[in-house]
Each structure stands twice: as C-alpha cells, then as structure tokens.
Amino acid sequence: MYDADPATLASLDERVGRALARCGTPPGDVGVITARITSAKNLADLVPRVDAVIEAVPERLDVKHLVLAALEAKVPAVLPIWSNTSVLPLTEVAQGMQYPQRLVGVHWWNPPYLIPLVEVAPGAETDARFVQEACDMLDGMGKATVRLHRDVPGFIGNRLQFALVREALHLLEQGVCDPGTIDTVVRASLGLRWSAVGPMENADFIGLDLTKDILDSLAPHLSAAGTFPALDKHLSAGHRGRASGGGLLDWPAGRGEEVAERLDNGIRRNLLDP
Ligand SMILES: NC(=O)c1ccc[n+]([C@@H]2O[C@H](COP(=O)([O-])OP(=O)(O)OC[C@H]3O[C@@H](n4cnc5c(N)ncnc54)[C@H](O)[C@@H]3O)[C@@H](O)[C@H]2O)c1
Structure with missing residues (x-):
C-alpha cells in the first residue's frame, strides 16, 4: 500500500x-x-511481486495519469493494473499508458467490506484476458462480480444511482416536496423492493405492456437536466452537506456517525435476510 x-x-x-x-x-x-x-x-519501494495493482487515487484524470505513469515504470508489463475510478471512462484513464491493455476498471462499492458488488469493465484497448482474470480473482474473494461489455462513464450502478439523484433534485426545484420526503419515499418503498427484486425483473413481473404505458406517459416529464440549481444554491452558500454541518438536510454533531452506523446495519440486515 x-x-x-x-x-x-x-x-x-x-x-x-x-x-x-x-x-x-x-x-x-x-x-x-x-x-x-x-x-x-515511496511508490518506487512497492513490491512488484503481486497479482494485481489497485489504483485508488482521487477521481481526477491528471492525478490518475501521473500515478499510472509512475506505476508502469515499476510494475512489470505482465501485471494487471485495476483502476478504482467511479465515473471516468477507462479509455481516458488509460491514455498515455505504455501498456493500456493491462488497465481494468474494478469498481467497488462503499462500504466494500459489506457491499458484495464489484463492477469490472474494460477500456477500449484492454486485453479480455485481464478482465476475465479480475473477475475470477474477485469471484474467488466471494464478491458479486459483474462484467460490462464495454467502457461507459459511471459503470452501471452510478449511472442508475445518479439518474435517480437528478430526478430527486428536479422534484425539489419544481417545489414538489422537501429533501427529507424524497428520502422517506425511497427508504420506505424503492429501497425495500430493490434489494429483493431488480428493476428488470420487476418490469417483466408487472408486465412489459404496463411498463411501456407508464414510460410513454411519464418519460416526457422526467428530468434530462445538465445543470443543478438546487445544488448550486447550497454550494455557493458554503453548504457542502455533512462536512460543513448542513446541505440538503441539517447535519448536527453526531449525525455523520449515526448515518454510517445505520448504513452498515441496514446493509447487514439485507444480506442476512435476502
Ligand atoms: N469514496 C467512495 O465511496 C468510492 C467508491 C468507489 C470508488 N471510489 C473511487 O476511488 C478513488 C479514490 O476515492 P476516495 O473517495 O477513496 O478518495 P480519497 O480522497 O478519500 O482518497 C484518495 C487517496 O489518494 C491519495 N493520493 C492523492 N494523490 C496521490 C498520489 N499522487 N499518489 C498516491 N496517493 C495519492 C490521497 O492522499 C488519499 O489518501 C476514486 O477514483 C473514487 O472515484 C470511491
């Protein structure tokens, strides 16, 4: 490390x-x-006799490029390098690499010691052998590994998650409800359903005809925004959420620890009783 x-x-x-x-x-x-x-x-003191190198530096292309260049100078070409990027396209992360075929996107979910999912994705030049090897190693660790067919920003999970966050911000901007109500709706309905039945199985379960009718009627009203005034308003006032004591909600002392514990306990409950 x-x-x-x-x-x-x-x-x-x-x-x-x-x-x-x-x-x-x-x-x-x-x-x-x-x-x-x-x-x-020092990076130069890293032991090169490893099965894979995991890059988990900040989500900025310039930092990732710097670290990957230093790693490549140290790590033999036969070794895979796993990037923990959340949303950067792997093909862009691999730009400038001497051996881009060894870069594999391996996206863990927080907290990684509890969440089973790891998403694995190739960049445009990644060797399929390294992708398979990553999946095999992660399966061996008991993770729920999914393999993307191609490189997309945000893998699968963050695209789904942030589509929902965008719609939630849209509802706030439209004056439909307050932030706490969004959380109540998700925690008391979707959150309970989705750990048991995913949205694709659910579409079949309720019927694809009903699913299409709902989408035809609702889709034109859903947000496709690329700007987020509900967030900008808070950020320009210095409200960053938990770290600054306030954001969409209030964050008095102790709430951060309480949320972290509730998150761990909730995930554990779902894992015990799937
Ligand atoms: N936080 C999450 O929930 C989460 C989940 C999945 C993936 N990720 C991804 O993991 C990566 C890291 O995110 P994080 O939240 O742990 O960030 P972080 O800022 O908490 O940690 C990054 C670490 O990298 C170190 N660092 C910075 N520049 C460096 C350099 N040049 N060389 C070596 N180390 C350096 C920092 O000191 C810091 O300890 C990002 O790509 C992020 O998208 C984060």
Whole structure:
C-alpha cells in the first residue's frame, strides 16, 4: 500500500482495524490481518511481486495519469493494473499508458467490506484476458462480480444511482416536496423492493405492456437536466452537506456517525435476510 499522504499511511492499521471490527473480526485476529499489509513510503519501494495493482487515487484524470505513469515504470508489463475510478471512462484513464491493455476498471462499492458488488469493465484497448482474470480473482474473494461489455462513464450502478439523484433534485426545484420526503419515499418503498427484486425483473413481473404505458406517459416529464440549481444554491452558500454541518438536510454533531452506523446495519440486515 502506498499513499502520497504520510498521515494516511500512518493510520492504515487503525483504519483497517476499524473496518475489521465492523465486520465482526475477533479482536485477537485483527493484528494478524493488519500484519499482512505492507506499506511503502515511496511508490518506487512497492513490491512488484503481486497479482494485481489497485489504483485508488482521487477521481481526477491528471492525478490518475501521473500515478499510472509512475506505476508502469515499476510494475512489470505482465501485471494487471485495476483502476478504482467511479465515473471516468477507462479509455481516458488509460491514455498515455505504455501498456493500456493491462488497465481494468474494478469498481467497488462503499462500504466494500459489506457491499458484495464489484463492477469490472474494460477500456477500449484492454486485453479480455485481464478482465476475465479480475473477475475470477474477485469471484474467488466471494464478491458479486459483474462484467460490462464495454467502457461507459459511471459503470452501471452510478449511472442508475445518479439518474435517480437528478430526478430527486428536479422534484425539489419544481417545489414538489422537501429533501427529507424524497428520502422517506425511497427508504420506505424503492429501497425495500430493490434489494429483493431488480428493476428488470420487476418490469417483466408487472408486465412489459404496463411498463411501456407508464414510460410513454411519464418519460416526457422526467428530468434530462445538465445543470443543478438546487445544488448550486447550497454550494455557493458554503453548504457542502455533512462536512460543513448542513446541505440538503441539517447535519448536527453526531449525525455523520449515526448515518454510517445505520448504513452498515441496514446493509447487514439485507444480506442476512435476502
Ligand atoms: N469514496 C467512495 O465511496 C468510492 C467508491 C468507489 C470508488 N471510489 C473511487 O476511488 C478513488 C479514490 O476515492 P476516495 O473517495 O477513496 O478518495 P480519497 O480522497 O478519500 O482518497 C484518495 C487517496 O489518494 C491519495 N493520493 C492523492 N494523490 C496521490 C498520489 N499522487 N499518489 C498516491 N496517493 C495519492 C490521497 O492522499 C488519499 O489518501 C476514486 O477514483 C473514487 O472515484 C470511491
């Protein structure tokens, strides 16, 4: 593990230990597991004898390009490099690489120790062998791995998620409801349904004729906006959400921790009782 920020590297054991505790790892095993993780103070000191290298630096093309160039100077060409990008097209992430055929998009979901899904996608030049190898390794770790046929910004999950966020902001801008109501609607209906039956199975379940009738009538009213005044208004007032104490909702002290715990517990409940 390498990170440009020494404080982040120094807190590695503590943060991994916290995640292990959330997974229910017995306290006696935590040290054994964290001892298996080696950190390097310089990228050049990374051990090249690995099965795959995972890039998880900030979601900016210039930073990814810088780090990939440094990695390629160190890591033998036969090794795959997995990019953890959330929405950048893999083909653009791979631009400038010496061996772009080894770059595979491997998108985990937060919290990765609980969410089963990992989305795997190729860039335009990725060798299919590396994509298959990534899927096999992730399957071996017990993840629910899905493989995209081609490179698209946002993989599948974030495209679906942000289509819904865009429509939610549109409803706010249209004065239909307040932000808390959006959350109530999703948590008390769609959120409950979708962990059991996905939208494609549901379309067949209710009937494709009804699905088409609904879409024909509703689609013209759904947002196709590319600007988001409901967010701009908050951001220009310095309201960034949890980090600044307020955003779409109020974030008094302690709410962040409560949400993180509720998220973990809710996911765990769904996993236990699918
Ligand atoms: N946060 C999420 O929920 C989430 C989920 C899935 C994927 N991702 C993706 O993972 C990647 C990282 O996101 P994050 O939320 O963990 O970001 P983050 O900012 O929390 O962490 C990025 C880390 O990269 C380090 N870094 C910055 N520049 C570096 C450099 N040049 N060399 C080495 N290390 C450097 C930073 O010090 C920091 O510790 C992004 O591509 C993001 O889209 C994030």
